[in-house]
Amino acid sequence: MVFLLGAKERWPGKTGHSSGASALVVAETWVLFYGGQSLKIVATLITTEASVIMKTSKSAVIYVVVVVVVVVVVVLVVVLVVVIVEW
Secondary structure, three states: OOOOOOOOHOOEEOOOOOOHHHHHHHHHHHHHHHHHHHHHHHHHHHHHHHHHOOOOOOHHHHHHHHHHHHHHHHHHHHHHHHHHHHO
16 A cells, blocks of 8 residues: 555656656556456465365355455455545
């Protein structure tokens, strides 16, 4: 979050003053990169848990659903924070 809050100061525009557009690009890149990383982690969790689900009960299915929902909510909250900070 410190990175996002300080993005405008660290990424000045051509005039030397902070540019909201360049900060927004940086924030979007940050969200896309870390969002992509979290989606890779979710995919790994799903494939790992899928093999476990075949051998276990419905509680494992519930666990996977909860993990996926939590990760999606976290990514959406990060995107919302970025939009609010840059607005």
